[in-house]
Amino acid sequence: ETRTVREFAKTAFAAAGIEVEFEGEGVNEIAKDKATGKVVLKVNPDFFRPAEVELLIGNPAKAESKLGWKREISFQELVERMVKNDLELVKKEAANN
Template sequence: MHPEFRSGKTYYHLNINSNNKTRKGKHLQKEISEIKAIKNNEYTGWLFDLETASGTFSAGIGLTWIHNSPRRGSTFVTKKITEALVKIKNGAQDKLYLGNLEARRDWGYAKDYVYGMWLMLQQETPDDYVLATGETHSVREFVETAAKLLGMDIAWEGEGINEKGIDKNTGQTIIEIDPKYFRPAEVELLLGDPTKAKTKLGWEPKVKFEELVKIMLDAELEKEKK
């Protein structure tokens, strides 16, 4: 938590760290020496400048785990999967190329996480919180769940980079592995512990994994209609 005085008023930053640094986004470019900390937290990310319309400021420090929604960028695997499978279903794309199918991630719904951020800002005393679902699913599971919701039935054949995903309903190979999508230093598991947020904020994710996949698919289906 970092206070700074502007026009005689104290305001606060909500420091939202990412487990995957992108170094993107609007941020307050201040040297650490210019900011006086009121709570001793290691600075590991950007400082985001949040201000309410009334000029009243409040804050919490949060690590928001991997949150998804239809607004997710196409370079992220969840959006890449839903976008591609809908196009394949509609005949607009032949195949989806992926990397590590076994990577496991703690995927949650962005709206749930934003509500958690709001709850942080309602607390009288700033504290550290982790917003996460507390469960992981693999890239393979995401593909299979999305395919099933679209009426596809994936059968896997081969191993390693030669593995393929075939839609049993059509016999079409729709998933292939491309080594270029493997990360040089792959993190196999990313999992958050939201216990503190649940006990102190009363927060917990409402949207479960399959519902999240459906929300993202429905948005792609609507987009394809336009």
């Protein structure tokens, strides 16, 4: 199962209650909050790789056979957990300041 960075970002923003729309492409691509029009995501040119291969696929077979590892949660749930945890950390930091 493959995902794009755009899919990850869209899923993460949705988990935070923000619907985004994307504009532009490459280093000029941005994501805007649909409700406010505010730019909430943009490409950092220091990390943009225009010659990047389009598709990188990992194979979990070795982890499954050697370690007995099995995926237990979906992509959606993983992203939601990550966002929830980050939002909780931000709240704790804000409370301590």
